[in-house]
Amino acid sequence: MEHYDQAAYRQVDDDQYEPLLAEKDETTTEVESPLPDELTRDELELPSLAEPELARHYVRLSQQNYGVDSGPYPLGSCTMKYNPRFTEDVAALNAASVHPDRSAESVQGTLELQHDLQDYLGRIGGMDAVTLQPPAGAAGEFAGILLADAYHEANDEGHRDEVLIPDSAHGTNFASAALGGYDVVELPSGDDGRVDLDALDAALGENTAALMLTNPNTLGLFERDIERIADMVHDAGGLLYYDGANLNALLGRARPGDMGFDIMHFNVHKTFATPHGGGGPGAGPVGVTEALAEFLPEPHVRQTETEKYERYTPEHSVGKVHGFSGNWLVLVKAFAYIDRLGDDGLSDASAKAVLNANYLAEQVDYNVPLGPFHHEFVASAGDQDAADVAKRMLDYGVHPPTTKWPELVDEALMTEPTEVETKDNLDDLADAFNAVAADDTETIENAPNRTTARRIDQTSAARNPRLSWYDLD
Amino acid sequence: MSGRGSGSPYAPHTDAETEAMLDAVGVDDVEALFDIPDSVHFDDKFGIDAKSEQEAVVETKKRLRRNDDLTEFLGRGHYEHYVPSLVDHLAQRSEFLTSYTQYQPEVTQGFLQALFEYQSMLVEITGLGVANCSMYDEATALAEAALLAKRVRAADGDRVLVPDYVRDGHVSVLENYTNGAEVVVERYGTDAGNVDVDALADAIDDDVVMVYAENPTTTGAVEEHLNEIGDLVDDHDALFCLGSDPVALSLLQRPVDVGADVVVGDASVLGLPTSYGMGLGVFACREDFLRQVPGRLVGASEDADDNRAYTLTLQTREQHIRKERATSNICTNQAWVALRAAIHAASLGSEGLVNLAERMVELPRDLAADLDDITGVRAPVHDRHHFREFLAHTDQPAPAIASDLEAEGFAVHAVGDHRLQVCVTDANEHAADRLVAAVEEVTH
Numbered sequence: 001m002e003h004y005d006q007a008a009y010r011q012v013d014d015d016q017y018e019p020l021l022a023e024k025d026e027t028t029t030e031v032e033s034p035l036p037d038e039l040t041r042d043e044l045e046l047p048s049l050a051e052p053e054l055a056r057h058y059v060r061l062s063q064q065n066y067g068v069d070s071g072p073y074p075l076g077s078c079t080m081k082y083n084p085r086f087t088e089d090v091a092a093l094n095a096a097s098v099h100p101d102r103s104a105e106s107v108q109g110t111l112e113l114q115h116d117l118q119d120y121l122g123r124i125g126g127m128d129a130v131t132l133q134p135p136a137g138a139a140g141e142f143a144g145i146l147l148a149d150a151y152h153e154a155n156d157e158g159h160r161d162e163v164l165i166p167d168s169a170h171g172t173n174f175a176s177a178a179l180g181g182y183d184v185v186e187l188p189s190g191d192d193g194r195v196d197l198d199a200l201d202a203a204l205g206e207n208t209a210a211l212m213l214t215n216p217n218t219l220g221l222f223e224r225d226i227e228r229i230a231d232m233v234h235d236a237g238g239l240l241y242y243d244g245a246n247l248n249a250l251l252g253r254a255r256p257g258d259m260g261f262d263i264m265h266f267n268v269h270k271t272f273a274t275p276h277g278g279g280g281p282g283a284g285p286v287g288v289t290e291a292l293a294e295f296l297p298e299p300h301v302r303q304t305e306t307e308k309y310e311r312y313t314p315e316h317s318v319g320k321v322h323g324f325s326g327n328w329l330v331l332v333k334a335f336a337y338i339d340r341l342g343d344d345g346l347s348d349a350s351a352k353a354v355l356n357a358n359y360l361a362e363q364v365d366y367n368v369p370l371g372p373f374h375h376e377f378v379a380s381a382g383d384q385d386a387a388d389v390a391k392r393m394l395d396y397g398v399h400p401p402t403t404k405w406p407e408l409v410d411e412a413l414m415t416e417p418t419e420v421e422t423k424d425n426l427d428d429l430a431d432a433f434n435a436v437a438a439d440d441t442e443t444i445e446n447a448p449n450r451t452t453a454r455r456i457d458q459t460s461a462a463r464n465p466r467l468s469w470y471d472l473d
Numbered sequence: 474m475s476g477r478g479s480g481s482p483y484a485p486h487t488d489a490e491t492e493a494m495l496d497a498v499g500v501d502d503v504e505a506l507f508d509i510p511d512s513v514h515f516d517d518k519f520g521i522d523a524k525s526e527q528e529a530v531v532e533t534k535k536r537l538r539r540n541d542d543l544t545e546f547l548g549r550g551h552y553e554h555y556v557p558s559l560v561d562h563l564a565q566r567s568e569f570l571t572s573y574t575q576y577q578p579e580v581t582q583g584f585l586q587a588l589f590e591y592q593s594m595l596v597e598i599t600g601l602g603v604a605n606c607s608m609y610d611e612a613t614a615l616a617e618a619a620l621l622a623k624r625v626r627a628a629d630g631d632r633v634l635v636p637d638y639v640r641d642g643h644v645s646v647l648e649n650y651t652n653g654a655e656v657v658v659e660r661y662g663t664d665a666g667n668v669d670v671d672a673l674a675d676a677i678d679d680d681v682v683m684v685y686a687e688n689p690t691t692t693g694a695v696e697e698h699l700n701e702i703g704d705l706v707d708d709h710d711a712l713f714c715l716g717s718d719p720v721a722l723s724l725l726q727r728p729v730d731v732g733a734d735v736v737v738g739d740a741s742v743l744g745l746p747t748s749y750g751m752g753l754g755v756f757a758c759r760e761d762f763l764r765q766v767p768g769r770l771v772g773a774s775e776d777a778d779d780n781r782a783y784t785l786t787l788q789t790r791e792q793h794i795r796k797e798r799a800t801s802n803i804c805t806n807q808a809w810v811a812l813r814a815a816i817h818a819a820s821l822g823s824e825g826l827v828n829l830a831e832r833m834v835e836l837p838r839d840l841a842a843d844l845d846d847i848t849g850v851r852a853p854v855h856d857r858h859h860f861r862e863f864l865a866h867t868d869q870p871a872p873a874i875a876s877d878l879e880a881e882g883f884a885v886h887a888v889g890d891h892r893l894q895v896c897v898t899d900a901n902e903h904a905a906d907r908l909v910a911a912v913e914e915v916t917h
Contacts, residue, residue, distance in 0.1 A: 029827045034835055035858055040724055040725060040726065046598075047819055054559065057819075059566070061587050065581050065583035070571075078573055086526045093533075096749075098545070099551055100551055126515070135610070136805035139613075227513060258513055277812070278573070281805070281810055342522045345481040347480070349480075349481040354507065359494040374507065420484060420485065452583075455579065456775070457777075457782075462789075467786075468589070470593070
C-alpha cells in the first residue's frame with residue numbers, strides 16, 4: 001500500500017483511502033450570478049487543487065497505468081502498436097484548430113487534408129469513395145448498415161431485413177446491425193474456423209441485406225473462399241461488408257475492394273497507429289464502391305475543377321452519423337502516419353506484424369489449434385482458465401492477450417503482438433506465457449500479486465454499483 | 474539504423490533478427506506466411522511515397538497552413554475556452570495516451586480512477602445518479618438518450634420531440650440512430666428563443682417517449698421554462714432529456730431540480746481547443762435506468778487485499794458480451810478526451826468553473842449591446858439572458874455581412890437572411906472590440 005499513500009490518495013482513516021479529488025468539502029462555491037436566482041443553481045461542489053497538487057495527482061495516476069510505451073501489449077484484435085509522437089504535434093498545430101462551421105473557402109487546408117486522406121484510404125482499401133465522419137469502428141459499422149439500407153431502399157429491395165454475421169465476429173457487428181433495425185443471423189463457423197459455405201448458402205436468401213465479415217477473421221485466418229463468398233452474397237442480392245479491425249494483416253498484399261467487398265470501415269486507431277487513449281477517441285472511416293458513393297454521409301469533400309476543395313451533399317446521402325465531421329484530430333494523426341510510412345512502410349508493417357505473430361506462436365507452449373494465421377493467433381489455455389492466465393501474466397510485467405474470445409477456441413488467448421516488438425521482446429513475452437503455463441492452479445487463481453491493485457472483485461462492483469464518489473462509503 | 478532496411482520506421486527488426494525469426498518459423502520469406510489466394514493478391518502499389526518524419530511534418534503542415542487565420546466568433550454546439558497548458562502535458566503522458574480500454578484493471582487503475590472522477594464530476598454537475606465515461610459527441614448522446622427512453626418507458630410509444638432550434642445535423646444523427654427502433658422524431662415550436670410551452674403542450678401526448686430541450690439553446694438563450702417543461706413531460710410519463718454542457722451547468726439550473734431524466738451534451742468545451750467538431754458526449758441519467766445505460770461505466774470495488782480499486786462494471790450491457798441485445802453498439806469511446814476535460818475541470822475547481830460560466834453570461838450581453846449601437850443591427854434578437862452567444866438582426870443580408878467580415882479576418886455564423894449568430898468566450902473576447910468595428914465598417 002505504500003505507493004498509494006502519496007499524491008493520488010490521501011489516507012482518510014486507518015483503513016480508508018479516497019481519491020484526492022473526492023476531498024471536496026472545502027471547495028463548495030456558492031453561485032452568485034448576473035442571472036436571476038430562479039435561473040441558476042445554488043452551489044457547486046467540485047474538487048479544486050492548486051496546480052502543483054493537480055500535476056502530482058495525475059502523474060501518480062499515470063504511473064498506475066500500463067500503455068504501449070510501458071511494454072508489450074499483445075491484446076488480440078486491438079492492434080496496440082507504437083504511436084509515433086510527431087503525429088501528436090501536427091494534430092496540435094494551431095492551423096488544425098478550426099470550427100466546423102467555417103466557410104469552405106477559409107478552411108481549404110482542412111478540406112485538402114480530408115480529401116487526401118479519403119484518397120489514401122481509398123487506395124489502401126481498394127475502395128472508390130471514403131467518408132471520414134464515423135468517430136469509431138462501431139460507428140463505421142453502423143454507417144455501413146445505413147448505407148446498405150439506403151442502397152436496398154433505392155433498389156426497391158427494402159424488404160431485406162437480415163444481416164448475416166459469423167459467430168467469430170466482433171460483438172460490435174451484431175450490435176451495429178441491430179441498431180440499424182436489422183435481424184441478426186449468426187453463422188456457425190466451419191471446423192477450420194472459417195466461413196462454412198454450406199451454412200452461408202442456407203442462410204442467404206431474398207431477405208439478406210448484407211454479410212459482415214472480418215478478414216483475416218478473429219482467429220487470424222484468411223477467408224480463402226472470399227471470392228466464392230462474395231459471389232454467393234451478391235447472387236443473393238446482398239452486400240458484403242468488411243470489418244477493418246484486422247487490416248493490419250494485409251497492407252499492400254490484399255485489398256477488401258479487390259476481394260469483392262462493397263463497404264468497409266477502417267480502424268485508424270488500430271491500423272494507422274493513432275493512440276487508443278485509454279478507450280478512445282478513434283475514427284472509423286468507411287469506404288464504398290462506386291454504386292454506394294451517392295449515399296455517403298454529408299458533408300463529403302471533393303476537389304473542384306479549379307483545384308480547390310468543397311463540401312457537398314452526395315445525391316442520396318444518408319445524412320449524418322456524427323454531429324459534425326467526426327474525430328478530426330485523430331484523422332490528422334492518421335494522415336500523417338500514412339504519409340510517413342508510404343507504400344514501403346505500410347507493407348513492411350504488415351510483414352513484421354505477421355512475422356511477429358508467427359514467431360511468438362512458435363515460442364509459446366500453449367497449443368494454437370488453427371492456422372495458418374496472420375497478424376494474430378488464438379492459443380488455448382487448455383485446462384487453465386484463460387482469465388486467470390491473463391492475471392498471472394500481469395505478474396510477469398507484460399500485458400496479457402484478449403481472453404475467452406473467440407469462443408471457437410477453448411479458453412482462448414487471442415494474441416496480437418503487432419510489428420513494433422523486437423525478437424527479444426517476443427522472447428520475453430513467450431517466457432511469460434510459458435512460465436504461466438507451468439504455474440499451478442492456486443498460483444494463477446491468486447494472481448496478480450505484483451500489480452498496483454491485486455485481483456479486483458468484479459461481482460461486488462456489479463452487485464453494488466458505486467459509480468461516483470457519492471456512492472463511496 | 475543500419476540493417477533495418479527501408480520498411481516501417483516503427484518495426485524495430487534488424488535484418489539479422491528477421492532472418493533468425495524466419496528460421497524459427499521455418500520459412501525463407503515472410504511472404505510465405507500470407508495465406509492469400511493469388512487471384513485476390515494485390516500486386517500493385519498505393520502510390521504513396523515514404524517520407525522522413527520531418528518531410529511528413531512538412532507535408533501535413535503545408536496543407537493545414539492553407540486554412541485562413543480567422544478570429545472565430547462561432548459556436549452553435551462547438552465552443553472554445555482557454556485550455557490550461559497543464560491539461561496537454563498531463564494527458565500526453567504515455568501511460569495514459571497509449572493505453573487501451575481497461576480490460577485488465579489491475580494495471581490500469583490510473584485511467585480508471587481518472588474516469589471515475591470524471592463520472593463523479595458529471596454527477597455533481599447534473600445532480601443525476603449516473604454518468605457514463607463518454608459517448609462520441611452531443612448528437613450521438615442525444616440519439617442514445619432517445620433509444621434509452623424507448624426502452625425504459627413502461628408504456629408503448631414512438632415519438633421523440635425536439636425543439637426547432639436544434640441543428641439539422643444533430644436531428645439527422647438522431648433520426649439515423651432511432652429509425653431502427655421505429656422512433657419518429659418531430660420538431661416543436663419555440664417562442665423568442667425559448668421553448669413555447671403551449672406549443673409543446675399541443676404536441677405532446679402519451680405516445681411521446683422523450684422530450685428534448687436545451688439550456689442554453691443552440692442559439693444561446695438561457696431557457697426560462699425548464700420547470701414547466703419538466704412538469705409537462707412528467708404528466709405524460711415521458712423522459713425529459715436536457716442538452717447542456719459542464720461549463721453552462723456550473724451556473725444554470727441543476728438538471729435534477731427541473732425534472733431532467735437524462736442529460737446529454739458536449740463536455741469537450743473543457744479540455745479541447747476547437748477541433749472541427751470533435752466532441753465528448755455527455756451521458757448522465759437517473760439511477761433507475763442504470764442497467765439500460767449505453768457505453769462504459771467505471772465502478773469502485775475492492776481488490777484481494779481489500780483496498781479500494783476501480784474497474785469497468787455492468788459490462789453485460791455492452792456489445793462484447795450482449796452482442797445484438799446490447800444497450801448500444803459503442804465500443805471505442807472518447808476516454809482520453811474525458812481525461813482532458815476532467816483535468817481542465819479540476820484545474821478550474823468549482824470557483825473557476827462558476828466564474829467562467831458567469832463571464833459567459835456577461836460577455837455576450839456586452840458584445841450584443843455594442844453591436845446594437847450600430848445602425849442597421851439589432852442585438853440580441855431575443856429578449857433573454859444569453860450564454861456565450863446570441864442572434865443579431867441585420868438590415869442588410871446577413872450572408873453578405875458574414876462574407877465581408879471574413880475578408881476582415883472574422884468568422885461569424887449567418888443563420889438566416891438577416892440573422893447573424895455571434896459567440897464570444899474567454900478565447901476570443903480580446904478581439905470583440907475589433908469585431909464591433911468591423912461590423913460597423915462592413916455595414917456602412
